[in-house]
Amino acid sequence: MKLNAKFFALFLGVFSLMSLAHAADTLEVFVLRVQFKKESPDNSLTTGTGVFGSDTGTYNLDPSESRGNKYYWQKHLNFASAYYKAASGGELIIKDSILPTVYTLDKQMIDYNRTQKMKGEKTAEYDSARSCDYLRFVYDAVMAAHKSENGSPFNIPLSKNPNTKRAFMIAHAGSSSLLDGGSMGTKGANTPGDFFDVYISRNEWVFLPDTLPGVVIAKDSVNNGIVLKGAAVDTIKSMMVVSETASQDGLNWGINGIVVNQIGRELGLPNTFDDVKGTSRLGYFDIMDFAGYNAGNGFFPVLPAAWERAYMGWSNVKEVRPTAGHPVTVDIAAAGSGLGTEIVKVPLSASEYILIENRQRSWNKDGSVKVYLGEAKQNNDTTFKSILVDSLYTVFEDSICNDGKCKRNEKKASGLVLGVNSFDAGLPASGIAVWKVNDWYLRESLRYGSANQWGGEFNRDHQFGLTLVESDNVLSIGKMFKNAIGEDTQDYGSGADLLPHLRYAKDKKFDTVKTILPTGYANTATTQGGYTGFKISVEIPKDARVEKTANAFMGDSVINFAAPVIRVTISVDDGSIENSKFPKNVGLASAVRGAVFVNYEDESTGKAVVFASEDGTLQALNALGDTLFVSDTSVVQKQVSQKNKTVDVPLYRLGPSYGPLVGLAGDGERVYSLHKKHLVRTSFNSGVPMQDVMDLQKSVSGAPSIQSALVGPIVASSHLFFASDSGFWTVNLTDEMTRSFTSTENIAHPQDMALCKVDKQDYFAVVVGEDGKIFMRKFSLENKADAKPSFSKQNAGIAQVNASKNEKFHVACTDLNRDGTVEAVMLGSRGTVASFKLGEGGKQSAEWTHVYKRGASGTSGLYDENSGIAFGDLNGDAYPEIVFLGDNLVYALDRFGLPIDGFPVTINRGTPIYGFHSDPLVVDVTGDKIPEILVPSSDGLVYAYMGKGKRVSDRFPIAAGGFEIIDSVSQIAPMSIFVTDAVKNSKGPELYAFHRNRVTAFRLDKAADGAEKAASAWSLPAAGNERTGFFDASKLGDVDAVKSQDEISEFFIFPNPVRGGEAKVRMGLGAKPRSIKLELYDITGLCVFKKDIPDGVAGMNQANLDLHNLGSDIYTARLKVKFESGKTKQKLYRVGVVR
Structure with missing residues (x-):
């Protein structure tokens, strides 16, 4: 029907x-x-x-x-x-x-x-x-x-x-x-x-x-x-x-x-069908779906599904958190039976969870139900029919059809249906129903009286508030198909959607379905496809009643196993942390790069994580997410409930807030939080947090006043460094904490800084400021808290990036070329990337500058993308690669600033991901000792990419945060991730993710031992808890000596074909060139384009081409390179141009 x-x-x-x-x-x-x-x-x-x-x-x-x-x-x-x-x-x-x-x-x-x-x-x-x-x-x-x-x-x-x-x-x-x-x-x-x-x-x-x-x-x-x-x-x-x-x-x-x-x-209660598209979403399994209230021909509507009963406060919910090696088993009683726990909740992410319930058509062992009948008269006369639930249709069907032959139903009831002793009698079958609940979507859609309203083209049919996990892996509920008379109709669900069940047909044998796995069409992943690792298994009760029903969509038969109490086990694979309390609501939105790890010994963990919110509040938990001390206050948060219930979320503060956070760093024992007007040092004495506070507006003899700290802190050699609107500051980390000043000359409004180690006790302080101006100052520093830095007597090095107006910059440093000289790499919020060798004595020139799609240079419409840089050896060549994010892309550049093979790689081919604020990390997660790139996205997922640009699909992307649609780019909630070894006796390092007001942690059990400490890795933002921004390339393996060869190893023009007249040429040269010429010839052999490419190097080279004057055609490009040896080499390439 x-x-x-x-x-x-x-x-x-x-x-x-x-x-x-x-x-x-x-x-x-x-x-x-x-x-x-x-x-x-x-x-x-x-x-x-x-x-x-x-x-x-x-x-x-x-x-x-x-x-x-x-x-x-x-x-x-x-x-x-x-x-x-x-x-x-x-x-x-x-x-x-x-x-x-x-x-x-x-x-x-x-x-x-x-x-x-x-x-x-x-x-x-x-x-x-x-x-x-x-x-x-x-x-x-x-x-x-x-x-x-x-x-x-x-x-x-x-x-x-x-x-x-x-x-x-x-x-x-x-x-x-x-x-x-x-x-x-x-x-x-x-x-x-x-x-x-x-x-x-x-x-x-x-x-x-x-x-x-x-x-x-x-x-x-x-x-x-x-x-x-x-x-x-x-x-x-x-x-x-x-x-x-x-x-x-x-x-x-x-x-x-x-x-x-x-x-x-x-x-x-909201509608649970899609009241825009007119499609069923929960089928026969819920009263607020039109299929559910029309169950049993409208005479036998089914009960509200688990979420509605919890939402109304009618059913208690048991929340479970299985961890590796510690599955949770619960006996789940039939909905409405009162026989025990009826709803089990399993958190999946910050905004999604699973509900598990037991839906039974009959509570009686023989499968019978009582249907109460009466008349529309002023009396209480009632009759009842006791009938097997499999034959419930005999109460209301006019005809009974078997083997294509129909006859009048002599058992049909008359009068009014007054009630039934099991209000789930109208279900298609009995068993365990597993629901995915999207808390964010519900908060948005409930205002319109709907849980599953179609959210427009952007959300299409993958974002809904409530979804039944169809355990047969055939996602058919609400899908349109043709019925026997050629009309469009829908599937409203069958026993194949419940656990446990067995499908069977004459010529095919099926296994009994008793599990829902982390992957597959029926899975425990989040709406966005985030991996959670949860497995749901159902045990068939020994005294289960066998129900034989039909699969309306597939056409075969289904056997279900009914019982008033069914045992369910929820387990998780080795990606979880044993005995952890994650995911955890920490009450306040986290700050970018806003966590450090300090030594903190207790029975099960070796470290504590200290994290900061955007307002500067510091909190701490142990590595398992458990508390270290008693909460001193809480914040009130609204829950998704019909009565607008609230919950008090405790805060585990280290002390009072000293204003908005500028940055956070640590030295392994203490935590340093830099606020606009204060520097706070927090230490743990016998587990009790103690704080020392420096008032930055308090004057220092011979130094200018500080209106506001702007970047930092960096910790190194018992000292701390930061930059303010007035210059560069050094703090001696003695008991009293004292500071000294160094001018950054004409660098206005510092945007980032790095501390680049160039010798055992020698450093370069690099500060980048407004308009891409760069300050480099060399100094020596003893690892003594009372020692002051000894600055070089030479003038500071000054440089400037050729950047877009108002572009903001991050800086980090390493020896890119492995020649013993450290370079500072600048990454602009609009796609400018530049490298400068560290030097003194005035103006320094860029080694190279390139512009990539990022922020205003990309296509997202976002003006600035502010995530930082990571370094790492992605391909085992002992040269560090430059890694950054932008405009739905992951970039990995070589030492010449050009993308390595396989990059840039697109993150999401569906809805683009942009607005990165937090840093990518470089760390091995697959166990091959070659690091992958970890990408923290604002959509709540952590992606992983190999050094060739291929996405890691095994257990990735990880569901590490919560997805929410935003109305403007100003609402983007960055995720910050950190990889460290924080849990004792745990295989593999742990990944901690902070997104909005939640923290989640996972064990990277497939990573190689010590992956987070490998020389090729960048496992924490800005290179570590100290936030120096320095990658020590000298710890990488020896660079293979490459014999200079006068050859062109690679030559191409992209994109091909060229559209819009703008293109790039890229070439790999085996030796340093004296000159490079590019010529394009049309089909007649006429040279129609010439370009000299200056400043060529041995290695990869790239240049921009303006081909606006060329018409649509196929051209032959000739690259002619004259090397220092005097030899000349040529190479040809065919390229198309489309006007």
Whole structure:
């Protein structure tokens, strides 16, 4: 049977359905019975004549002759009351009040629901007009009741009990159009004038003209509604609307489901189907999906899924955190049974988690259920049918079909379905349901009354609030396909979506499915594909009842194993840290590079992690995420719950905040936090944090004042360094901490700094400032806290990067060429990269400068990308590579500033990732001792790339943060990552990730021993806790001596073909050239382009080409190189140009 879901959704899509009421202990439902002016003659576009019981169809259940009387509605509300008593565990009572008067309107139904567009009317105008007409019907019904000569139902006094709320339901004559066409679906639809059942929230009143008496339309929608001056209920802000029947065209269909669903909306439950696209998202497994409330032909709606019951506060949730070697096993009781734990939660990331529940069609060992029946009369007479749940369809089906032969169902019930002793009887099968919950998406979508609303082209169909993990690995729920009569229909789920189950067919044997793995179509990964490592396993109970059902989508049979209690084990692979408390909410958003590790011995860890928030608050945890001391304060955070619950998140502060953080560094024992006006040293004496504070605005003899510290700190040789608006400062880390000043001459507004070691006790301080100006000052320093640096008597080295206006820079240093001379590498926020040899005595020239796609130089629209540099030997050639991020790309440059083979590599070929603030790391994660690049992204994932540019797919990307769509680039939340060996007796280093207000940690168990300390690695931002920004290339292996050869090893022009006239030429030369010439020839042999390429080097070379003057054609490029030896070599290349 196909529900008319498409038309249902198109109508609902006009309304942004949003819940109004708060959950209450008691909900009074006042039912207004409303009928229309009688049609004479009968209008064929509607079912019946507009008055109750006028449908000529004959139906055993919900018979037409009883639908207008009070007891028909009272007993349907009694069903809802019993349903919510079971769903809420007795926490909610539904009280009905069926008003005695039947209100008759002055218009016919068709006057409120025209079925054709007017001449020249656009579809959008037509849809809007129908919505306005529908709201006018609601308005007229309210006013008819309010002005009734029998008294207004809105004048009945409200309960004085604050836990009792009142709601109103319009029960109108006519049939719901959801089933128009009956068993023939839309092909048999013949009454388009019938109403849909729609919940009206405060947002929908905008479809009423505010010129009508009592209509209030406010911009914030809080007070929208119909104002009834002087009434006890002075404003109608919401309204449930239900048809007298859902039966149509010979198909007997109940209204129990829609009544329960509408009350759910009033209570605060959101739609869980996609009410924009009109597709099911949770199928038969949830009451707030249209498939769920139409389960059992609408007579047997299913229970709310796990998230809804938790959201409403009706079910307790047991949260578990398995770690490596410590799986968690829970006996999960059937939903609503009260036999024990009913919902288990497993955190996946900062914003996503899994819920596991046990859904059982029958709680009885024999699989039977009791269906309670009655009549629409003033009595309590009840009969019941005890029936096997596999045969529940015999209660409501007209015919029973076997092997293609159908006969009349003699067992069909009659009267009204008053209840059932298991409200999940309408499920397709019994078993364990595993749900993915996207907390971020729910926070965004719940304001519109929806959990799974289509989020537009950007989110498409991969971002939803709630998703059932379909354990058969066939993701079919909500997918469209053709039914037997050629109509579009959907899959609403089957027993193959639950654990455990066994599919079988005549000619094929299947294994029993008892697990959901970290990978595959049914997996425990996050929405963005982040790896979590969790495995969910189900044990088949020895006394399980076997259920045989059908797989509606695949067409084969399914066996399920039903039991009131099923044992579930949640385990995690070796990527987790044994006994860890991660992921952990730390209350405050973390700062970029805002964590260091200090020695802290306890039973299981050797280090503590100290981390800072953007406001400068310092906190500390041990390496397992456990507390070191008692919290002294907390922050309040809102939870996603119907009652807007809050939670107190404790802060484990090291002391008071001294203002916004500039930077954080450590020496292994102490932590140094630099704030704009203070420098704070924190040490742990017997585990107790102690702080020494230097007031930076306190004057120092012979030195200028400090308005604000801007970059740093750097720790080296018992000293600390930072730069302010006034210059470069050295702090002697004695007990009292004293500081001295060195001018940075004309460097204004320092942006970054590095401390570059050039000899045993000799350093270069490098400060980069505004407009790409660079300050280099050499000094000697003894490793004694009271020693002062001895600065060179030569003038400082000064240099400037040829950069974009207002471009900001990071700096780091290493011996790129392995010639014993250290270079400073500058990375600009808009793509400029330059190398300078460290020197003194005035102006220094760049070794090379290149510009790559980054920030304003890229395509993302973001003006600046501010992440830093990493160095590492990615290919084992003993030369350090330069690694940085930008514009959805990972770059790895060689010593000449040119991309190495395989780079740049695109991070995400779907939604681009940009706005990097935090640093990439270079560390081995695969165990081959060759480091990979770790990329921390703002989408909550950590990616890994090999030295050839290939993405690591085994256990990557890691779900290390939380994904959220942002409205502007200013909302980008950077992730900072750190790799260190912090846990005792743990194989492999640990990766710590800070994103928003969460910290997560993983064990890189596949990494080589000591990977974080390898000479080729850059495992912490700015080269370590000390934040020197210096990579010691001398610790790499010996550079293979390459004999100089007069040859062109590589030559090409890219992109090929050239579009837009801009291109680059790249060439590899075996020896230093004396001259380089490039010529392009057309098809006739005429030279049409010449260029001399200066400053060539032995190695890779690159130059920009301006080919705007060339027409579309294929050209032959000739590279002619004259080497220092006097020999000349040539090479040809074919390149296309497209105008």
